[in-house]
Amino acid sequence: MVVELTTLNPASGEPAISHIRAALARSLHVITANKGPIAHAYAALAQDARRAGVEFRFESTVMDGAPVFNMVRHNLPGCKIRGFTGVLNSTTNVVIDAMRSGRTLDEGVEEAQRIGIAEADASFDIEGWDAAAKTAALANVLFDARVTPLDVGRRGIGRLTPERVLELKEQGKTIRLVSRARVTPNGTKLRVRAEVLDESDVLAAVHGTSSLLLLDTDLMGTVGTVEINPGVHQTAYGVFSDLVDIAKAL
Amino acid sequence: MVVELTTLNPASGEPAISHIRAALARSLHVITANKGPIAHAYAALAQDARRAGVEFRFESTVMDGAPVFNMVRHNLPGCKIRGFTGVLNSTTNVVIDAMRSGRTLDEGVEEAQRIGIAEADASFDIEGWDAAAKTAALANVLFDARVTPLDVGRRGIGRLTPERVLELKEQGKTIRLVSRARVTPNGTKLRVRAEVLDESDVLAAVHGTSSLLLLDTDLMGTVGTVEINPGVHQTAYGVFSDLVDIAKAL
Numbered sequence: 001m002v003v004e005l006t007t008l009n010p011a012s013g014e015p016a017i018s019h020i021r022a023a024l025a026r027s028l029h030v031i032t033a034n035k036g037p038i039a040h041a042y043a044a045l046a047q048d049a050r051r052a053g054v055e056f057r058f059e060s061t062v063m064d065g066a067p068v069f070n071m072v073r074h075n076l077p078g079c080k081i082r083g084f085t086g087v088l089n090s091t092t093n094v095v096i097d098a099m100r101s102g103r104t105l106d107e108g109v110e111e112a113q114r115i116g117i118a119e120a121d122a123s124f125d126i127e128g129w130d131a132a133a134k135t136a137a138l139a140n141v142l143f144d145a146r147v148t149p150l151d152v153g154r155r156g157i158g159r160l161t162p163e164r165v166l167e168l169k170e171q172g173k174t175i176r177l178v179s180r181a182r183v184t185p186n187g188t189k190l191r192v193r194a195e196v197l198d199e200s201d202v203l204a205a206v207h208g209t210s211s212l213l214l215l216d217t218d219l220m221g222t223v224g225t226v227e228i229n230p231g232v233h234q235t236a237y238g239v240f241s242d243l244v245d246i247a248k249a250l
Numbered sequence: 251m252v253v254e255l256t257t258l259n260p261a262s263g264e265p266a267i268s269h270i271r272a273a274l275a276r277s278l279h280v281i282t283a284n285k286g287p288i289a290h291a292y293a294a295l296a297q298d299a300r301r302a303g304v305e306f307r308f309e310s311t312v313m314d315g316a317p318v319f320n321m322v323r324h325n326l327p328g329c330k331i332r333g334f335t336g337v338l339n340s341t342t343n344v345v346i347d348a349m350r351s352g353r354t355l356d357e358g359v360e361e362a363q364r365i366g367i368a369e370a371d372a373s374f375d376i377e378g379w380d381a382a383a384k385t386a387a388l389a390n391v392l393f394d395a396r397v398t399p400l401d402v403g404r405r406g407i408g409r410l411t412p413e414r415v416l417e418l419k420e421q422g423k424t425i426r427l428v429s430r431a432r433v434t435p436n437g438t439k440l441r442v443r444a445e446v447l448d449e450s451d452v453l454a455a456v457h458g459t460s461s462l463l464l465l466d467t468d469l470m471g472t473v474g475t476v477e478i479n480p481g482v483h484q485t486a487y488g489v490f491s492d493l494v495d496i497a498k499a500l
Contacts, residue, residue: 066473067317067325074324075317077494079487202462202476205455214478220487221480223316226452228464228472237329237470244327 004032013040033060042140060238066227083182086213091125092177099165128156153191254282263290283310292390310488316477333432336463341375349415378406403441
């Protein structure tokens with residue numbers, strides 16, 4: 001068994017992809033908390049795992065240890081996932097809520113860095129790359145979409161101003177960086193966009209490090225997972241839950 | 251296998267409890283969508299099932315087929331559930347949202363009856379008995395609480411007025427009938443109450459027939475399930491998912 005938790009280049013998913021490939025080639029089960037390999041190379045890695053007759057798990061890559069992939073695996077038998085909607089990036093939540101209290105984008109980014117959720121180069125979050133990587137990872141696993149983050153139509157919050165956020169607040173509205181995916185006869189449509197939402201929208205109710213994913217299914221309607229204010233322990237728990245799940249399947 | 255879906259007396263859980271007891275006595279697996287037996291007699295029925303060496307499943311009793319009991323069973327290994335918070339009654343959501351648009355409680359109840367979610371005697375919903383039954387069922391299964399709906403501190407929305415709801419709206423607040431449970435050294439604390447919430451609260455974002463349950467866990471923090479605008483098909487799906495789960499375990 002290999003548990004792959006190395007730091008990686010988010011633009012390529014390396015060296016995590018090579019680590020995982022090497023482990024699968026040795027017929028070792030693999031658990032990773034890195035979304036890069038799932039966003040860039042899921043189909044090939046899943047095929048390697050099947051050929052080797054081993055398990056490849058990655059619950060922590062989206063929403064930490066909250067059940068996403070394992071929910072679909074265990075709790076939605078016979079359901080086809082037709083699309084999803086999610087608020088999956090914490091830094092933009094923190095920045096938008098900071099703007100609602102009159103602060104600037106930069107001050108919001110500093111707050112996100114202080115609480116340890118934003119990268120030193122926050123543009124990865126602000127321009128929607130982090131959300132695009134999660135969107136691609138979900139689409140690759142849930143729809144066999146065979147996409148990368150570059151295939152996600154992406155528009156971040158970089159040009160959003162406190163004035164605009166406060167103007168929306170007056171109208172009972174707010175902004176969230178929303179990931180949307182939909183399976184269509186012409187392929188998978190994927191996008192990440194700063195969307196204007198009513199404050200009463202469940203997507204607007206996601207604050208701070210919380211996140212929410214709604215799955216659009218054929219049999220079970222719209223059903224989802226929510227995670228409130230997780231920390232690093234909840235990422236570790238996702239790895240642990242994969243470990244237990246593999247042990248049960250042996 | 252017996253699938254128990256009969257109409258029942260919510261105050262006693264009968265005749266569903268007797269049906270289930272009779273099936274378990276014949277060593278048949280049982281699936282029910284009736285919350286009465288889980289709210290009134292879970293510990294005894296679960297013991298009967300264990301003795302008979304059969305499965306007893308009830309995913310649809312809370313939040314239809316959205317993963318609640320099966321999420322805890324399959325996706326939260328090693329987690330201890332320390333409490334929960336939920337918005338689990340649809341009729342009160344509809345009534346409160348009606349009041350926010352200036353209508354009366356009775357007009358809200360009529361709307362809930364028209365869309366088919368309220369009983370002919372809506373007081374079961376309005377006075378919080380439905381939410382109390384779901385709260386007791388969750389506590390019985392998740393904490394082995396051995397309670398009935400009568401053990402849930404209960405205060406419904408019967409005395410709520412449109413004036414009060416509109417006054418709260420002016421302040422950016424709203425009301426939800428919230429179920430809360432907490433395991434303490436002195437036993438399980440359970441309550442159902444109309445709570446004043448900020449509009450930005452995730453509990454306030456539950457509208458119509460949607461529902462939300464947040465579990466407070468030791469290892470995975472606060473994690474939950476959300477279901478958006480389900481209908482009767484989603485109740486049926488919960489029975490189906492239990493059926494598949496039992497078949498897998500055989």
